[in-house]
Amino acid sequence: MPANNIQIDLSAEVAETMFDKRLDQCLALLFPEYSRSKLKEWILADYVLVDGEVVNTPRLKLKSGELIEIKATQEVQVTNTPQDIDLDIVFEDEHIIIINKHAGLVVHPGAGNQDGTLLNALLAKVPNIDQVPRAGIVHRLDKDTTGLMVVAKTLPAQTSLVEQLQSRSMGREYEALVMGTMVAGGVVDEPIGRHPNKRTSMAVSEAGKEAVTHYRVKEKFRAYTYLRLKLESGRTHQIRVHMSHIKHPLVGDTLYGGRPRLPKHASESFVNTLRGFKRQALHAAQLSLTHPISQEEMTFQAPLPEDFVNLLAEVREDTKINGIDI
Structure with missing residues (x-):
């Protein structure tokens, strides 16, 4: 077997309750840590044996007591270079890792960012994570968005986390x-798709995918509002697009908010802080999930980064000096 492949060996006996069920259905019951699409892929690739005989028919009906074996060869999924990059790790066990991402860290290599990414860091820090699709990355944060992300360290964990994202239970x-x-507060329920003219941007579009963002007001200021937001879906740039759509773009978001607008009578200190805040003011503050293996309900929180804390302090001081008009 080539060095960049791994071997998967699984076995189980067909239970009486599975009598006359299809092979693909039985595999899903016997090996729930793997996705149905992966199990079907293995059947069609001749990796599944029933009582020692290769079977490549997903709809084959089984009898109780038959021995199911999976002898699969899986290619290593990631070929990027491991790099020693500091990460703020909130939680880690043998199945998952929770990271508090800092501003400026790209999650996955792409055009203009071939290295120095979270993926490169994971390859250096987590043994064998190259055997998991996309090095276990199941969701993303924009480069300049801070906060919590979960990464799968194993294929079974990845399958579970993807299912939680798809079912919106995370x-x-x-x-x-x-x-x-x-x-x-309120709800923005507008589909999001690729912008018709700007290749790197998203937009509210009837042809887009369903996207729902809930928001509530945490604090009001004379020219700004501090919000808590919750996603039902997870479209690219969803919060940024939805807030811009309702005419309340994120502070610092030049892509969806245009040039920074300074309030009248702003102090020099406040102006300097606003101009020095070179990213969208967005932080993934809380992440709740079901542990893929133990099934424990887990919730993690990450405090606001220092630059966001300083920005809020300046906004509060500006409102204190100039009053608020709602």
Whole structure:
């Protein structure tokens, strides 16, 4: 077997309750840590044996007591270079790792960012994570968004986390500072798709995918609002697009908010802080999930980064000096 492949050996006996069920159905019951698509892929690749005989028919009906074996060869999934990059690790066991991502860290290599990414860091820090698709990365944060991410260290963990994301049982809450003073919270339920003219941007579009963002007001200021947001879906740039759509773009988001707008009578200190905040004011503050193996319900929280804390302090001081008009 080539050095860049790994061997998977599994076996189980067909239970009486599985009598006359299809092979693909039985595999899903016997090996729930693997996705149905992966199990079907192994059947069609001649990796599945029933009582010692190769079977490549997913719809084959089985009898109780038959021995199911999977002898699969799986290619190493990631070929990027491991790099020693500091990560803020909130939690880690043999199955998952929770990271508090700092601003400026790209999650996955791409055009213009071939290295120096979270993926490169994971390859250096987590043994054998190259055997998991995308080095275990199941969701992303934008380069300049800070906060919590979960990464799978094994294929079974990855399968579970992806299912939680797809079923929307994984809870993700964010904090953001947006332009304008909002009176109350609400919901933005608008589909998001690729922008028709800007290749790197997203937009609200009837042809896009369903996207729902809940938001509530944490604090009101004279020209800004501090929000807590919760996602039902996880589209690219979802919060940034939705807040811009309702005319309250994120502070610092030049892609969806245009040029920074300074409030009248702002102090020099406040102006310097705003101009020096070179990213969108968005932080993934809370992450809730079911542990893929123990099934324990887990919730993690990450405090606001220092630059966001300083920005809020300046906004509060500006409102204190100039008053608030809602």
